[in-house]
Structures are given as structure tokens and as C-alpha cells.
Amino acid sequence: MESxxxxxxxxTRGFNQGRYxxxxxxxxxxxxxxxxxAIKEDAIERLPELLDELEETVEENxxxxxxxxxxxxxxxxxxxxxxxxxxxxxxxxKSMTSEEIEVNEALEADGVExxxxxxxxxxxxxxxxxPSHIVAPAIHKSRAEIAAxxxxxxxxxxxxxxxxxxxxxxxxxxxxxxxxxxVGMTGANFITADSGTIALVTSEGNARKSAVVPDTHIxxxxxxxxxxxxxxxxxxxxxxxxxxxxxxxxxxxxxxxPPGASPVPxxxxxxxxxxxxxEGIGAGxxxxxxxxxxxxxxxxxxxxxxxxxxxxxxxxRCSACSNSCANFQSVGGxxxxxxxxxGGIATGWEAxxxxxxxxxxxxxxxxxxxxxxxxxxxKIDIPWINTVxxxxxxRQADGNADWLVEGLVPDEExxxxxxxxxxxxxxxxxxxxxxxxxxxSNWMADLSVSRRLMERVFGxxxxxxxxxxxxTTLKKWYDERGPKVSAPRRQVVLYPDLYTNTMQxxxxxxxxxxxxxxxxxxxxxxxxxTGRAPLSQGMIAxxxxxxEDVYSGLALHLDSDRDVVVIEPSDLAMFxxxxxxxxxxxxxxxxxxxxYDVMEYLLELAEEDGGPGFEAxxxxxxxxxxxxxxxxxxxxKTIRKAExxxxxxxxxxxxVVTSDVECCGxxxxxxxxxxxxxxxxxxxESLKGQFTAPETRERxxxxxxxxxxxxxxxxxxxxSRHAVELVAPESR
Amino acid sequence: MVSRQSKEESSRAFxxxxxxxxxxxxxxxxxxxxxxxxxxxxxxxxxxxxLAETIDRVVRTPAVGVPVDVDGGSLPDVVEVEPTVDxxxxxxxxxxxxxxxxAEYGSVxxxxxxxxxxxxxxxxxxxxAVLRESxxxxxxxxxxxxxxxxxREDRSSEIIATGPSATADMGGxxxxxxxxxxVHVILLADRVEETVERGSETEVADE
Numbered sequence: 001m002e003s004x005x006x007x008x009x010x011x012t013r014g015f016n017q018g019r020y021x022x023x024x025x026x027x028x029x030x031x032x033x034x035x036x037x038a039i040k041e042d043a044i045e046r047l048p049e050l051l052d053e054l055e056e057t058v059e060e061n062x063x064x065x066x067x068x069x070x071x072x073x074x075x076x077x078x079x080x081x082x083x084x085x086x087x088x089x090x091x092x093x094k095s096m097t098s099e100e101i102e103v104n105e106a107l108e109a110d111g112v113e114x115x116x117x118x119x120x121x122x123x124x125x126x127x128x129x130x131p132s133h134i135v136a137p138a139i140h141k142s143r144a145e146i147a148a149x150x151x152x153x154x155x156x157x158x159x160x161x162x163x164x165x166x167x168x169x170x171x172x173x174x175x176x177x178x179x180x181x182x183v184g185m186t187g188a189n190f191i192t193a194d195s196g197t198i199a200l201v202t203s204e205g206n207a208r209k210s211a212v213v214p215d216t217h218i219x220x221x222x223x224x225x226x227x228x229x230x231x232x233x234x235x236x237x238x239x240x241x242x243x244x245x246x247x248x249x250x251x252x253x254x255x256x257x258p259p260g261a262s263p264v265p266x267x268x269x270x271x272x273x274x275x276x277x278x279e280g281i282g283a284g285x286x287x288x289x290x291x292x293x294x295x296x297x298x299x300x301x302x303x304x305x306x307x308x309x310x311x312x313x314x315x316x317r318c319s320a321c322s323n324s325c326a327n328f329q330s331v332g333g334x335x336x337x338x339x340x341x342x343g344g345i346a347t348g349w350e351a352x353x354x355x356x357x358x359x360x361x362x363x364x365x366x367x368x369x370x371x372x373x374x375x376x377x378x379k380i381d382i383p384w385i386n387t388v389x390x391x392x393x394x395r396q397a398d399g400n401a402d403w404l405v406e407g408l409v410p411d412e413e414x415x416x417x418x419x420x421x422x423x424x425x426x427x428x429x430x431x432x433x434x435x436x437x438x439x440x441s442n443w444m445a446d447l448s449v450s451r452r453l454m455e456r457v458f459g460x461x462x463x464x465x466x467x468x469x470x471x472t473t474l475k476k477w478y479d480e481r482g483p484k485v486s487a488p489r490r491q492v493v494l495y496p497d498l499y500t501n502t503m504q505x506x507x508x509x510x511x512x513x514x515x516x517x518x519x520x521x522x523x524x525x526x527x528x529x530t531g532r533a534p535l536s537q538g539m540i541a542x543x544x545x546x547x548e549d550v551y552s553g554l555a556l557h558l559d560s561d562r563d564v565v566v567i568e569p570s571d572l573a574m575f576x577x578x579x580x581x582x583x584x585x586x587x588x589x590x591x592x593x594x595x596y597d598v599m600e601y602l603l604e605l606a607e608e609d610g611g612p613g614f615e616a617x618x619x620x621x622x623x624x625x626x627x628x629x630x631x632x633x634x635x636x637k638t639i640r641k642a643e644x645x646x647x648x649x650x651x652x653x654x655x656v657v658t659s660d661v662e663c664c665g666x667x668x669x670x671x672x673x674x675x676x677x678x679x680x681x682x683x684x685e686s687l688k689g690q691f692t693a694p695e696t697r698e699r700x701x702x703x704x705x706x707x708x709x710x711x712x713x714x715x716x717x718x719x720s721r722h723a724v725e726l727v728a729p730e731s732r
Numbered sequence: 733m734v735s736r737q738s739k740e741e742s743s744r745a746f747x748x749x750x751x752x753x754x755x756x757x758x759x760x761x762x763x764x765x766x767x768x769x770x771x772x773x774x775x776x777x778x779x780x781x782x783l784a785e786t787i788d789r790v791v792r793t794p795a796v797g798v799p800v801d802v803d804g805g806s807l808p809d810v811v812e813v814e815p816t817v818d819x820x821x822x823x824x825x826x827x828x829x830x831x832x833x834x835a836e837y838g839s840v841x842x843x844x845x846x847x848x849x850x851x852x853x854x855x856x857x858x859x860x861a862v863l864r865e866s867x868x869x870x871x872x873x874x875x876x877x878x879x880x881x882x883x884r885e886d887r888s889s890e891i892i893a894t895g896p897s898a899t900a901d902m903g904g905x906x907x908x909x910x911x912x913x914x915v916h917v918i919l920l921a922d923r924v925e926e927t928v929e930r931g932s933e934t935e936v937a938d939e
Contacts, residue, residue, distance in 0.1 A: 254889075
């Protein structure tokens with residue numbers, strides 16, 4: 001896959017770390033997110049009414065509102081306004097919506113000079129490239145590349161080199177162009193219906209100049225940007241800079257209520273007074289000013305009626321989902337993006353505005369690692385939107401290799417869907433066969449002829465070591481062994497997740513021993529896999545069938561007051577979050593409330609009265625390595641369970657260093673796919689770096705998720721184990 | 733939180749004179765000035781009548797500005813308050829009033845007016861903002877409680893400005909992109925007597 005070098009990775013990781021630091025200082029962070037979410041939910045719900053109010057308000061202010069059905073309609077109106085002013089030059093501040101409608105091209109076709117005044121946008125205009133990030137459009141360009149570009153195109157007297165020199169050069173040049181401009185165009189981050197105020201979140205000052213210098217201001221905005229009241233801006237102002245670039249607040253939050261009272265400076269006549277003839281103008285709108293608000297539908301009103309895509313309209317374009325995405329950090333927005341938008345939320349935008357085909361071009365880059373979920377300031381379930389769109393793409397697919405898997409797999413999906421997705425989505429079936437036929441199945445799978453076939457037909461990359469199925473599954477082992485605890489405190493269900501049950505049986509046995517050491521009698525019921533595998537391929541109907549079976553299989557145990565302990569964090573995350581979309585509300589709540597991460601549960605047991613404490617588990621005193629390098633699973637971090645492992649290990653006396661990468665890069669089946677193998681390994685480089693540094697390279701590697709385990713095995717020469725294997729006593 | 737109404741600005745009933753942080757009650761003005769310091773914005777806390785001499789001291793000449801309407805204060809002659817467009821182009825400093833300060837962010841709110849404040853605060857390399865202490869609020873939410881009625885009734889344009897203009901688009905953080913590279917806030921003491929009163933109130937609140 002193509003990617004854009006180190007600049008994207010370095011800059012997005014910087015923004016992402018800035019976000020963590022900045023929101024940590026915000027005491028009411030979670031409350032502000034809830035408030036922001038509620039405002040957007042209400043605004044989209046009442047959108048038609050708010051748009052009516054806004055139109056009235058803007059007209060009262062002395063401006064004009066135009067509702068455009070689509071890009072062409074918007075551009076036609078804008079061209080008419082510009083032609084009506086006999087305008088030769090239009091200056092623009094950064095606006096993704098104006099990129100969406102491609103207004104620059106439309107105006108340039110009429111012979112109008114269009115100048116992007118945001119420095120990043122201007123770099124791209126000079127380079128004739130598209131933005132690769134919704135907030136920092138030229139994030140993929142290094143300082144050296146920009147300097148080389150400017151030196152070549154403008155041939156300045158003194159070669160430009162430093163960021164200061166480049167900025168000053170751009171400022172001077174753009175300053176002259178702004179002074180002579182006839183029309184200024186801005187976007188809008190928010191528009192308040194009660195006052196007709198356009199809120200712009202910027203740092204350079206170019207939006208202010210573009211709005212105040214020319215006598216005509218055109219603001220282009222999607223209809224979804226309207227919110228009811230000025231006061232509603234407050235939580236967004238506190239969240240947007242922090243969420244995006246990690247700034248507590250940007251230099252300028254412009255609350256422009258055009259046309260506005262500012263005089264129009266006449267830069268063509270240097271002797272003219274700045275204030276012009278302000279006698280009699282007062283505080284109201286300056287009659288010399290003209291304002292047009294172009295509100296664009298372009299698919300948004302249909303998205304509002306689409307139960308699954310509707311949430312996309314809450315997006316405030318902060319870029320947190322891009323910056324927190326390990327894949328985005330590696331490839332950037334030219335790869336992880338569509339016609340206009342990039343990053344996780346782009347799938348929603350592009351599906352709604354352009355259609356499924358455009359969204360399908362990059363949708364698979366979302367691995368549902370879920371790191372964007374807590375980062376989003378309006379709490380959009382971005383992985384779910386990606387899953388829904390993937391499901392829709394699957395259902396409209398017209399494949400030609402049905403015969404290979406049709407009939408062999410028990411899924412609920414239509415014939416014709418992508419055969420690779422179908423293979424990974426039905427992993428449970430193959431794992432069952434794999435165990436039954438082990439070790440022959442493992443030898444067979446490892447044969448080079450099999451690997452070549454699997455790569456050609458299913459796109460399973462030959463360079464990946466395949467999981468090795470165990471002939472004796474965890475459940476079979478436990479059924480034969482039986483419980484070994486006398487006078488148990490209580491019974492709990494140890495959920496036999498697919499990976500522990502068929503492949504990483506040792507971590508399952510360790511969990512049994514650890515729970516028994518704490519006086520717990522373990523029950524391992526015959527319950528199928530959670531449906532994580534089909535869900536990650538967009539096979540929602542199949543995943544729902546799994547969820548229903550799992551709940552049926554566990555209901556009796558829940559009714560018997562047995563908690564459900566889960567080893568695989570990606571499956572615990574299914575119970576705790578995705579099942580909300582797959583099960584009836586009551587079933588979801590019941591299972592979610594009684595499900596625990598195995599390390600969390602052990603910690604709680606140890607702290608509880610009436611049974612063995614920490615001494616029953618293994619500490620470094622028991623001859624185990626006390627220095628640990630721990631990599632928590634991405635979904636485990638999102639559901640905030642990773643810290644329990646750290647707490648339990650530290651309580652037992654281990655010294656823990658935790659990785660701070662968002663995702664290991666494997667992300668379930670993602671890293672096995674031929675087309676993503678290299679990206680997966682590239683993402684893994686950060687983790688490798690952290691665990692091979694001088695201060696960590698001797699440490700015992702500890703993991704929690706199956707796919708992270710496989711990735712760590714391929715990144716590092718030393719072994720990695722689940723944390724429960726570290727703390728579980730030897731065989732009892 | 734101790735809150736009371738400012739005498740001079742009775743309409744701004746929401747103004748909080750002190751905010752509680754880590755169990756300590758700090759005056760909003762104290763929070764504001766330390767935040768300004770943190771974001772490298774210079775601040776001069778002055779008494780009534782010191783405005784002209786303070787501006788004289790801090791401006792980079794030539795300077796332009798708009799009339800600053802504060803009691804007993806006027807701008808010194810060095811500031812051209814009826815500038816031509818060429819004066820603006822040549823100016824190194826722009827002096828304007830600020831309508832509000834927001835302590836927890838170190839922000840000042842600038843209102844667009846018919847005198848050209850928006851241009852004067854934006855084009856020169858140094859922006860000097862003149863603000864009354866009684867116009868400093870603690871939190872962003874309070875600022876919007878003032879901005880809401882203001883924008884609805886007057887349909888005014890306001891800029892919440894925090895520090896100098898900046899960009900990271902050229903491969904490194906640079907101050908002074910299209911707007912000023914430096915900001916200086918002049919904070920006029922206009923509630924000296926209240927501070928005393930407030931001091932005793934704070935003690936009461938602490939008990």
C-alpha cells in the first residue's frame with residue numbers, strides 16, 4: 001500500500017498525545033462530551049425547525065440564506081453571487097464543505113481567481129494536491145518538502161528554509177492577495193439559529209481577514225451545523241481544540257454575525273479612513289456589507305432519515321478519530337479517506353454523500369479496534385458505522401466465487417459476498433474442524449502448497465504464521481479433569497471464547513487454576529463464539545445469531561447468579577458494548593453487568609473478604625520474573641479494563657511498563673489479509689520499538705488479546721504470555 | 733464557589749469573583765493573569781489613570797487603535813485612533829478594548845465595532861487589549877452566558893482570542909501567522925474596594 005512517509009505518523013501521534021494531555025486537565029470532560037452529544041442529538045432531531053429559524057434570523061440580520069440541494073446547486077448560486085459582484089478574486093478560509101462541493105474548480109471555470117488563505121490549504125493549492133487530514137490538510141508534507149516546493153514555484157531571492165521563513169513568506173504573499181480580494185468565503189464549524197452566528201475555530205487569523213476585508217462574505221456549510229442557541233457553543237468550544245490537535249483552545253473562536261458592524265477597509269485607497277464614514281452606522285449591520293449563507297444538503301437530509309448513518313451528522317470534524325487510529329497514523333488520509341473526508345468517520349460521510357462505492361474504497365481500513373470511540377467528543381460509535389457500511393457493501397456485492405464457501409459455511413449472509421470476508425467471518429466453523437483434525441490440520445495448513453492456495457483464493461498472507469489448533473480444547477480438558485476446589489466460595493462461568501478454547505488453551509487452563517486458587521468453582525458451558533469474527537467482516541446478521549445463541553447459553557447461568565469471566569478482551573468488549581446493537585436491551589444489560597475481565601475478577605476476589613487473598617496467586621517471589629512489559633488489547637482499553645491487569649500485577653509485586661500504542665496492528669483478522677499484511681507490520685513497528693528499547697528489552701512480555709499475542713510473536717524474538725498465566729499457580 | 737454581583741456591571745449577574753481550585757479559593761483575576769503568563773501573553777495590571785503611560789511603555793511604534801472607553805482613561809497620542817488604511821498597513825501595534833476576559837483559558841473577547849477594531853486587532857504584529865478587571869469571568873460557560881444575550885440582542889460579532897495567532901502548517905509551530913505574533917493585555921483595576929469586601933466574604937465562605 002502507498003503511504004506518505006513519516007510526517008503523517010509523527011504529526012498525528014503528536015496530536016493524539018496532545019489530546020490525552022489536554023482532556024486530562026478538563027475536570028468535566030465526560031460531562032462535556034455528554035452535553036455536546038445531547039445538543040447535537042436535539043439539533044438533528046429538530047433540524048427542519050432550526051433551519052427555518054436560522055433563515056429568519058439571518059434575513060433579519062441583513063443576510064441571505066440559500067438552501068442548496070447538492071454541490072451543483074450550491075456552486076451555481078455561489079457563481080451567481082460572485083458574478084453579480086464582478087469579482088475577480090475570492091479569498092477562502094479552510095472549509096471541508098467547500099472541498100466537498102469543489103467550489104474552487106467551479107469558480108475557476110468562470111475565470112475567478114480563488115486563493116486558499118489557510119497556510120496548509122495554500123501549500124496544497126500550490127502543490128495541486130488534496131487535503132489528507134480534516135484539520136491539518138497538509139499534514140503529510142514535511143517542512144523540507146514545503147520549502148522545496150516554494151523555492152521551486154516562487155523562486156524567492158533568498159531560499160526559504162525554516163518554518164518561520166516559510167510562514168512569513170506565505171503571510172506576506174497571502175496578505176496582499178486578501179487586501180485586493182472582492183469576495184471572502186468561509187465555512188462554519190457551528191451556526192446558531194437564535195442569532196445567525198457563524199462560529200469558526202481557527203488559529204491563523206486568515207478566516208477573520210477573509211471575512212472582514214472584502215465587502216461580501218459567503219459562508220458555505222452543511223445543514224447539520226446548525227445548533228439552537230449561542231450558549232450551546234460552550235461545550236464544543238471547550239472540546240474541539242483539545243479533541244483535535246490537543247490545544248486547550250485555538251487562538252481564535254470567531255463568532256461572526258454577518259453582515260456585522262465592521263467598516264469595509266478600502267485597501268486600494270491608502271489615504272482612506274479605516275473606519276470609513278461610520279457616522280450613523282452604529283452597532284448594527286454595516287449597509288456596505290453583503291452576506292450569503294449557503295446551506296448544503298448533498299445527502300445529509302437522507303442521512304438524517306437513515307437510522308445507522310444519522311450519527312455521522314453529529315460529527316464536529318475535530319479529527320480525533322483520525323489521530324487516534326493506528327492505521328491512519330501509518331497511511332494518512334489520502335489512503336484512509338474518500339472524495340473529501342478522511343479517517344474513521346469518513347466512512348459515514350462518504351457513504352452518505354458519495355455512496356457506498358466510495359466508502360467501500362477505504363472502509364476495510366477500520367479494524368473496529370475502537371480506539372476512536374472514547375476520543376470522539378460527541379460519542380459517535382464510529383466502528384459501528386464502519387461495520388454497517390461494510391455489511392451494506394457485502395449485501396450489494398456480486399462476487400463470483402460463491403461455490404467455494406457457499407454450503408460449507410452456516411452464516412446468514414447473501415451469496416456473492418467477498419470470499420475472504422466470508423472465510424474470516426466463519427472462523428468458528430473452521431476452528432472446530434481444525435481442532436477435530438489436529439494436528440493433521442495444522443500440518444496441512446502449514447504446507448507451502450496450502451499456503452499458496454489460501455493466499456490466492458482467500459487472501460490469507462503467506463508470511464503470517466497461522467494459529468495452531470489444539471486437539472484437546474479447553475472445554476474438553478475441563479470436562480475430563482473436573483473442578484478441583486473444595487468448599488467453593490461460589491461458582492462462576494469461565495466463558496470458553498473461541499481463541500482460548502481452540503488455540504490458546506494454556507491461558508484457559510491458567511485461568512481455571514487461578515480462579516480455583518481463589519476458592520472459585522469454575523463452570524465451562526457449551527456456548528458458541530461471540531460473533532466478533534463475523535461482525536468484524538460486516539456480517540451483522542450472522543453476528544446477531546451468535547449473540548442470541550450466546551445469551552441463550554448463558555441465561556441459565558446468569559439466573560443462577562453466576563458471573564461470567566472472560567479471558568479474551570475482544571469478546572468481553574462484545575458483551576460490554578457491541579451486544580447493545582445485537583441483543584434486546586434487557587438481555588444486553590443483564591449480560592454486560594455480570595461479565596468481567598479475568599484479571600479484574602481475580603483482583604476483586606483478592607480484595608473481597610471470605611476467601612483467599614493475593615497470597616494465593618503467584619508473585620515475583622515465587623521465582624517468576626518480576627519485570628513485565630505489558631501490552632493491553634485495544635478494545636480492552638476502550639472498555640476501560642486494561643488497568644485492572646496493571647493493578648493486580650502491581651499488587652502482587654510486579655514492576656509493570658505498559659505500551660502506549662493505540663493498537664498492535666493485527667486487529668483480529670486484519671493482519672492476516674494479504675492486502676494489509678505490510679500495513680499491519682508497519683503499525684506494529686511502534687510497539688516493537690517500545691518493547692525492544694534498552695529499558696524494556698529484558699522484560700517478560702505480557703499480553704491480553706489473541707491477535708495482539710500473534711502480532712507480538714511476529715514482532716519480537718521472545719515469547720509473550722497472557723497475564724493470567726503469570727499469576728496462576730502451577731498445576732494443582 | 734463564591735459569587736457576587738459587580739456594582740458597575742449589574743447586568744452581568746453571573747460574574748464569579750473567585751473560583752475554587754484544588755480546595756483553594758483564587759480570585760478570577762489571579763487565575764486570569766497566571767493563565768496569560770502560561771500562554772506567554774504579557775499582562776500589565778494597572779490602576780485607574782495609568783492607562784496612557786502604560787500604553788506608551790508597551791507599544792511598538794507606529795501604533796493604531798480605536799477609542800477605548802474606560803473611566804478616566806484615554807489613549808496616548810502615540811496611538812492613531814483615526815487611522816487611514818495605510819496607517820494600519822504600517823502599524824506595528826493595534827490597541828483595542830476587550831469586552832470580556834475568560835480566566836481559565838486566558839482568553840479575551842473582542843467585539844467588532846464600526847471603528848474598525850476587528851482590523852486593528854488583527855493586522856499589526858502586536859495586539860494590545862484593554863480590559864477591566866470586573867469584566868473577567870472564571871469559566872467558558874460564564875462567558876457564553878454573557879455572549880448569548882449579547883449576540884441575540886445586538887447581533888454583534890465577537891472573537892474569543894487566546895494568545896497570538898499561530899500555525900503549525902509549515903512544519904513547526906510559528907507564532908504570528910496571519911494575525912499578531914504577540915498579545916499584551918492591560919488589566920484596569922476597577923474593583924479595588926470590592927476586593928477588600930470580597931476578602932472578608934471569602935473567609936466566611938471558607939469556614
